[in-house]
Amino acid sequence: MQNNKEWQVAYSVIEQLENAGFEAVIVGGAVRDTILGRPAHDVDVATNAMPDEVKSVFNHTVDIGIQHGTVLVIDPAGSVEVTTYRTDGEYTDHRRPEEVQFVRSLKEDLQRRDFTMNAIAMRRDGSFVDFYGGRQDIEAGVIRAVGDAQKRFSEDALRMLRAVRFSAQLGFLIESETLKAMQDKANNISWIARERIKAELDKLWVGKDVYNGIRKLEESNLVNYLNGTFQAKDWYEFNTQDKLLGWAYFAVLQGEHWREVLGEYRLSNKEMAFVKAVLEALKALKNGWTNIDYFLYTEQELEAACYFAELRQLDVQMPQQSIQEIQTMLPIRHKRELIVNGTDLLKWSGKKGGPWVKEALQAMLEAVVNGELQNDQQQIKNWIEHDYFKQE
Numbered sequence: 047m048q049n050n051k052e053w054q055v056a057y058s059v060i061e062q063l064e065n066a067g068f069e070a071v072i073v074g075g076a077v078r079d080t081i082l083g084r085p086a087h088d089v090d091v092a093t094n095a096m097p098d099e100v101k102s103v104f105n106h107t108v109d110i111g112i113q114h115g116t117v118l119v120i121d122p123a124g125s126v127e128v129t130t131y132r133t134d135g136e137y138t139d140h141r142r143p144e145e146v147q148f149v150r151s152l153k154e155d156l157q158r159r160d161f162t163m164n165a166i167a168m169r170r171d172g173s174f175v176d177f178y179g180g181r182q183d184i185e186a187g188v189i190r191a192v193g194d195a196q197k198r199f200s201e202d203a204l205r206m207l208r209a210v211r212f213s214a215q216l217g218f219l220i221e222s223e224t225l226k227a228m229q230d231k232a233n234n235i236s237w238i239a240r241e242r243i244k245a246e247l248d249k250l251w252v253g254k255d256v257y258n259g260i261r262k263l264e265e266s267n268l269v270n271y272l273n274g275t276f277q278a279k280d281w282y283e284f285n286t287q288d289k290l291l292g293w294a295y296f297a298v299l300q301g302e303h304w305r306e307v308l309g310e311y312r313l314s315n316k317e318m319a320f321v322k323a324v325l326e327a328l329k330a331l332k333n334g335w336t337n338i339d340y341f342l343y344t345e346q347e348l349e350a351a352c353y354f355a356e357l358r359q360l361d362v363q364m365p366q367q368s369i370q371e372i373q374t375m376l377p378i379r380h381k382r383e384l385i386v387n388g389t390d391l392l393k394w395s396g397k398k399g400g401p402w403v404k405e406a407l408q409a410m411l412e413a414v415v416n417g418e419l420q421n422d423q424q425q426i427k428n429w430i431e432h433d434y435f436k437q438e
């Protein structure tokens with residue numbers, strides 16, 4: 047049993063449903079993580095009450111997925127998702143309401159779930175409802191589909207990638223029938239929305255055993271139907287438990303096609319910017335970084351480039367000091383620290399504005415960052431007049 051606020055809200059909601067004569071339990075990842083001794087935050091409640099009945103028990107609810115049977119219950123202490131027991135194992139948002147079958151039986155609800163470890167329910171008193179040997183599989187470190195594996199993956203092909211992601215997160219094996227079904231159905235992953243695939247890969251990179259996950263991708267043949275190259279041997283030593291570093295390293299492994307490949311996974315602009323910076327920094331590392339590189343890239347980006355250079359055993363010039371120390375010694379850390387701006391330049395030169403202003407500011411920035419020029423009004427003025435304009 048866990049004791050944070052989310053759990054307390056869930057217990058209180060379950061109690062209120064029980065007092066109204068219904069059955070309600072905690073299900074899914076929260077139960078699995080509790081058994082694993084891991085903190086679980088996303089606490090989902092399942093109940094035999096129909097969605098309208100759930101709404102009648104509580105003063106404040108929001109229909110967040112009412113056609114799929116999910117109601118958000120707003121309790122004074124917090125909120126929790128309450129889902130009516132159902133039989134369909136379809137997990138996309140494209141289901142038509144008539145495809146969703148609500149039932150009163152917990153056993154049937156657990157039966158349509160993906161893996162035995164995710165098909166355990168927990169009552170308010172801390173006891174478990176475990177029809178499919180979920181706890182035993184968790185104990186043994188096994189990912190096993192509930193019942194007919196082929197059927198589970200036909201209902202939702204993303205589940206195959208979930209199996210892979212769990213194997214990376216937990217270091218678990220995939221039971222042989224389940225793996226075989228994955229091999230049979232691997233091509234169906236092509237039909238899954240890219241955003242859903244990305245969300246699983248996000249979690250895979252954060253896993254403590256990414257290598258295990260990529261091996262499962264290979265063994266299941268899923269690699270043949272995903273965008274980009276995945277080879278377990280490249281991931282043997284990768285261990286960052288960081289989503290962004292996962293994507294950046296994946297990009298390194300894609301070579302010149304990285305942009306195309308990552309574009310397919312719909313990374314956010316922020317994520318793409320990070321990946322791009324790391325790749326540029328890695329390229330620059332070949333001849334060793336100059337002050338400009340330490341200025342341009344963040345400590346995290348530079349650290350990532352060093353880490354990847356090591357993993358790939360690249361022939362590069364590694365920094366001799368800590369990146370943080372080098373960065374602290376830079377004459378300036380941000381563009382805005384430059385004492386001179388475009389207006390000053392126009393005034394001094396008496397020239398009309400144009401692209402030259404940007405170029406001159408850039409040259410000035412580089413000279414200051416490189417320590418060739420002091421960040422001082424008079425010195426910069428002299429430099430612009432005597433060196434910069436002359437050489438033009």
Ligand SMILES: Nc1ccn([C@@H]2O[C@H](COP(=O)(O)OP(=O)(O)OP(=O)(O)O)[C@@H](O)[C@H]2O)c(=O)n1
Pocket residue numbers: 073074075076088135137158159160161164165202204205208
């Ligand atoms: N394709 C899916 C997705 C989910 N589930 C079921 O719905 C539960 C909740 O799913 P979700 O919140 O997406 O994942 P978790 O298993 O909770 O894992 P995590 O929170 O680590 O992503 C799962 O445990 C599982 O019982 C499923 O059967 N098939």
